Amino acid sequence: MRPESPWQTGGFRALFTASALSQLGTNVSYVAVPLVAVAALDAGPGQVGALATLSTVAFLLIGLPAGAWVDRLSHRGVLILADLARALLYCSVPLAWWLDVLTLEQLYLVVLLNGCATVFFDVASQSVLPQLVGKGALVRANADINTLIAAGNILGRSAGGGLVALLTAPVAVLVSAGAYLLSGLGLTRIRHTPPAATGSAGPTRLYARIAEGIRHVFGNRELRALALTASLANLGSSVINTMLPIWFVRELDLSSAVLGLFWGAGGVGLLMGARSARPVADRLGFGRTLGVAGLCLAPAGLLVPLVDRGPWLYLAGFGWFAAMFKVGMDNVLGVSLRQRMTPDALLGRMNATFRFVLTGALAVGAALSGILGELVGVSATLWVGGVFVATAFLPVFLSPVRKRRTLPEPQECQA
Numbered sequence: 166m167r168p169e170s171p172w173q174t175g176g177f178r179a180l181f182t183a184s185a186l187s188q189l190g191t192n193v194s195y196v197a198v199p200l201v202a203v204a205a206l207d208a209g210p211g212q213v214g215a216l217a218t219l220s221t222v223a224f225l226l227i228g229l230p231a232g233a234w235v236d237r238l239s240h241r242g243v244l245i246l247a248d249l250a251r252a253l254l255y256c257s258v259p260l261a262w263w264l265d266v267l268t269l270e271q272l273y274l275v276v277l278l279n280g281c282a283t284v285f286f287d288v289a290s291q292s293v294l295p296q297l298v299g300k301g302a303l304v305r306a307n308a309d310i311n312t313l314i315a316a317g318n319i320l321g322r323s324a325g326g327g328l329v330a331l332l333t334a335p336v337a338v339l340v341s342a343g344a345y346l347l348s349g350l351g352l353t354r355i356r357h358t359p360p361a362a363t364g365s366a367g368p369t370r371l372y373a374r375i376a377e378g379i380r381h382v383f384g385n386r387e388l389r390a391l392a393l394t395a396s397l398a399n400l401g402s403s404v405i406n407t408m409l410p411i412w413f414v415r416e417l418d419l420s421s422a423v424l425g426l427f428w429g430a431g432g433v434g435l436l437m438g439a440r441s442a443r444p445v446a447d448r449l450g451f452g453r454t455l456g457v458a459g460l461c462l463a464p465a466g467l468l469v470p471l472v473d474r475g476p477w478l479y480l481a482g483f484g485w486f487a488a489m490f491k492v493g494m495d496n497v498l499g500v501s502l503r504q505r506m507t508p509d510a511l512l513g514r515m516n517a518t519f520r521f522v523l524t525g526a527l528a529v530g531a532a533l534s535g536i537l538g539e540l541v542g543v544s545a546t547l548w549v550g551g552v553f554v555a556t557a558f559l560p561v562f563l564s565p566v567r568k569r570r571t572l573p574e575p576q577e578c579q580a
Contacts, residue, residue, distance in 0.1 A: 171298035171306035176355050180244075180297065183351035184290065185313055187248060189320070190344030191283075194255060196325030196425055197337035198276060199410045204334055205262065206269050210411055210543065214535015217407045219273050221531065223280030224524035231284045232517020233374040236510065240293035241355045247286035248349030254279050255342035262335035284520065291516040295504050297355075304443055304501045311439035311496045316432070326425020334421075378514025381507065388506060390564030391499045392519055394459070394557055396526040398492055401553025403530025405469055408543045408550075416543060417474055427472075427482055434486040438493020451498055452569035459558025462491035466554030470547035488554050495561075502566070 171177040202208035202216055235243060254275050261267040298306045328337035382388045406428075413424040438458075446454045468484025471477050507515045530550070537546040561567065 171302045171309065174298050176297040177294075177306060179351060179354035180290070180293070181309065181313065183244075183248075183348045183354075184310065185316075186344045186348035186351060187286070188314055188316075189324075190251065190255070190341040190348065192320075193325035193328060193337055193344070194279075194341035196421065196428070197329055197334045197341065198258075198272065200329050200414075200421055201258065201262075201267075201334040201338065202269065202272055203410055203414060205267065206272070208269060210408070210538030211535045212269060213411060214407050214531055214538060216269075216272060216276060217403065217531030218528050218535065220276040220280050221403075221524045221528040223277065223284050224521050225528055227281060228284055228288075228517055228521035228524065229375045229378070229514075230371060230517075231288050232378055232514040232520075233371055234513075235285065235288045235292055235517065236374070236513035238289075240289045240296075241352065243285050243289040244293075244355075245349050245352045247282040247289070248345045248352065250282040251279050251286075252342045252345035252349065254282070255338050255345065259335040259339040259342075267335070284517075284524075287520055287524075288513055288517045291500070291504075291520075292512040295512060296509065303504055304446075304497065307501045307504075308439055308443050308497045311442075311493060311500075312436055314435065314439075314496070316436055320429075320432075324425070326420075326422040326428075329421040329425075374514060378511060378518045381511055381515055382503075382518045385506065386564055387566045387569070388503055388515075390560045390566050391503060392522050393560035395495065395499065395519070396522045397553055397557035397560070398463075398495070399523050399526040400530040400533075401466060401550045401555075401557060402488075402492075403527040404534040404537070404550030404553065405547055407531045407534035408538055408546050409472075411538070412472065412543050412547065417472075419474070423478075427478075427485065430482040431485045431489040434489030434491075435493040435496070438490040438495075439497050440493075441490075442494040442497035445494070446498055450570040451502065452565075452567045455495065455498055456558075456562045456567035458491045458494045459562050462487045463558040464555045467551045469554070470544065470551045472547070491558070502569075 198220075199208075199213055199216060202213055208216070258267065258272070258275060261271055294306055294310070295303055325337055328340060382392060409427070410421075410424060413419045413427070414421065442454070445458075449457065465484045465487035469481050469488070471484070472481035503515065503519065504512070530553075534546055534550065537549060
């Protein structure tokens with residue numbers, strides 16, 4: 166029997182440490198890359214929107230087949246190669262800047278390829294976790310991982326804003342590359358990962374394996390509701406986040422450090438939501454917690470478009486904090502639920518299907534944000550994003566998930 170505490174497992178400790186470094190790289194680059202485009206290359210709203218879209222469009226291009234491949238590959242090897250690829254890609258940005266040959270086209274290519282590596286990293290990470298800790302420790306493991314993600318949003322994005330202000334945006338990108346490199350090296354401490362699912366009972370053709378994962382997610386009312394709620398939240402947050410660098414730096418004439426702190430407030434919300442999820446769910450039940458959190462907290466997203474100088478900045482920051490608090494709770498409870506409802510042999514494809522929908526929503530949101538920013542202005546675009554964030558809870562609230570008291574029994578592999 167697996168221990169109930171994931172920290173008793175050496176593989177989880179290695180994964181957590183490496184993921185901390187990877188989160189640092191992701192969050193510093195989240196601030197630094199668009200600011201490279203805005204400050205160093207004089208990019209406009211449409212170009213910043215295209216940059217954000219390309220950073221996530223890989224999930225639409227290869228997200229589904231990646232799940233089928235990950236189910237048959239060494240998770241450890243996939244994680245290491247993905248981190249090393251991201252390190253090399255981000256090293257090219259400051260190098261080109263120092264040589265005075267950096268272009269928007271290079272940034273577009275870097276973020277696109279970085280997104281492809283991230284597809285494999287995210288799918289492999291969520292797929293290996295239940296196998297490292299056992300499904301009995303999933304809620305705690307997911308709470309700890311999501312606490313890490315939230316802390317990365319606080320420290321990484323705040324640090325990213327500070328690094329840009331102190332060292333310039335291209336140098337901050339180099340810090341991201343170093344973090345990915347250390348993460349990849351740290352993942353070598355995972356000595357053994359469970360063998361990939363290769364049972365003969367399942368389909369062997371790629372498209373059939375992909376279809377099996379899609380049917381598992383969208384054929385289940387609870388999994389379908391989780392996917393829809395999370396994708397709407399991602400769509401709204403992407404619309405908002407794509408325009409925030411332009412709104413802060415150009416419209417409000419605020420520094421990149423202030424932008425980093427604003428994003429950091431959302432990270433605090435993610436952190437507190439992730440840490441609160443398990444005790445609140447133990448008291449109220451899984452479904453009621455998801456439903457009540459959405460009903461009470463998601464509408465705070467409508468405060469974010471009020472962002473301006475003075476008190477409005479703090480009010481909008483509170484709105485972002487509250488909306489992200491809800492997302493933090495969703496991340497722990499929703500991910501735990503979908504992992505417990507999925508057999509081991511389908512974990513990669515289930516996670517890939519979710520990542521396809523969720524990160525695809527980020528890509529669509531970024532593209533929509535760039536288009537709306539050009540057509541109706543940055544302020545109106547922020548309001549569109551706020552409406553999506555405020556109403557994203559409805560699919561889960563109106564589904565059977567709201568009535569679920571506890572997690573289901575772990576699903577056994579049928580391979």
